[in-house]
Amino acid sequence: MDRADLARHWDLTVRELAPLGGGMNSQTWTATTDQGRYVVKAVPAAQATPLANGLALARHVDRAGIATGAPLRTRSGELTARHDGSAVAVLRFVPGRPLTAADQDVIGTTLGRVHLMLRDAVAEWQPFPWLAEDAGHLSVQPWIRPAVSGALRAYRELGPLTTGALHADPAPEAFRLDRGHCGLIDWASAHRGPLLYDLASAVMYVGGMAAAGTLIAAYLETGALERREVVAALPVLWRLRWAVQADYFARRVSTGDLTGVDSMADNAAGLADACRALTG
Template identity: 45%
Template sequence: MTHHATPSPCPAAGHRAGSDVTSPSSSGTKYPAAPHGETITAALALHWDLDNAEVTPLMGGMNSATWHVKRHGDEWVAKAVPDGPPAEQFRYGLDLASRVEETGIPCGAPVASSEGRRTVATDGHELALLRWVPGRELNGNDEDDMVLMGVTLARAHQALGTHPVTEDQAWSRFDLLAGIEDTTVLHARPWIRPAMETVVRRLRQLRPETLTWGPVHGAPAPEHFRLDPDTGLCGLIDWGASSPWARMYDLATVVMDAGGPDTARPLIQAYLAQGALSPDEVGQALIPLLDFRYAINTLYYAGRILRDDLTGVADRAGNEEQLEQARRWLVR
């Protein structure tokens, strides 16, 4: 997932690469190195008829690589994701982005290849060419921008619809302890295991199967919203962390990145005004879901610290700072 609680480097303004932190297990799976720029240039010419395109690398996310593509004044983003589970999730997100974009929200949806495909196989990766979404990133500290985030996220949720889940299906997404592949992460700091157990207990009490479920963005951080000053349209890009979830997962994520429930009140009210969720559901579930989001970050960054994984951060302090931010929320 990409948000302030997850490091995400800053590519060019039209589109941002995603870190796609989506699982509390966050194992250190090794994927093939990203394709070289020459490989991407050749693939764009072969599959999208973009001969002689100018291809410039962008700062990639944790599990992806991106390039700015320019030709005859037109712009796109090329994104490559490793084969396997990351590519499966990538394709799912591309489908959602296309569906939401059809309702008028710019999403950086994929451009079909000359063969009519959304992605093509390229050097151990799935490659997509994404529409360029112009505009500036929204500011999670600005009240007007928070309102735009709330409205845009709610409209995206409404465009994607809902579906019921069983108790077992819901809990399979929320059981933090069952999802951990390497249990040493629970002992990286003395406070981690007790905090995880507390979060699990609160989630059990919430009964997550009673929440509103459907396809969600997965990482609606402020930097993934784009406001075009020329058209006034607000877009939502980078759908690489998408999956079926409770809508509250998305709302909790953006509230977390906007400074917490008190600071993000304008965002919450704007979201509620669209009718995507009821005030009762948000009031009941927001704090437990914020707990869950910080718990995911705890396991993720603790794992990165244990592996000395510096992908996407400037130095070791970046991982430590994010783990400390999670601790401050959870140990209260």
């Protein structure tokens, strides 16, 4: 991807294009243009539909008042363009500092507001949960398949949960705080499922159930979910979220995927974290 490629697909005059890095599932660049600053994201062509679905949700939330890095449409009116085996999107740059685990109140409040904004969003999604117990990569270590199966079994034993559109990976660094306003970027993993899955993801990233009291309380204050549903089912969804993490890193280990990391040791570390959470 170069400046000429961008200008061919988007109505932009690109002055500078620089690698951004940081993504484990995509390649990214910052684009300085006469029209403003943007982020360019490229994913494998097989992920074009999930990316477009996520961008549509980002656009919905952005219009409702939370900055998301909404996509700029191509010259032909699409959310993405195909280039060299990839699906490419140009996203509006969202200013602000990435949040950390110390910002639990902001994370919980913003996530709850996003869920309320997405209540009426409609899209086609892969059925939840998106785990296959018979997947070959779950054999890379002996504990993985039983742990994933156990997490899925516990989830299936729950009663009906409140479902909706999900960000699906609300890590602290996906939130951007700028002059009192918090945005939420990185929508390429968006899905549909129990809203508790997003809350469980946020809880996982700030240190687990025992450490996330402030985040959970802030989320509940928004009214996105009833307290009784959170109390009854969040621990089960937290385990399911770790099962997804185990599946993700097992696949990367199995295929030798180094996207966004320096070495296989980083994938092994992610798998070890999941092992501690699911078997410890």
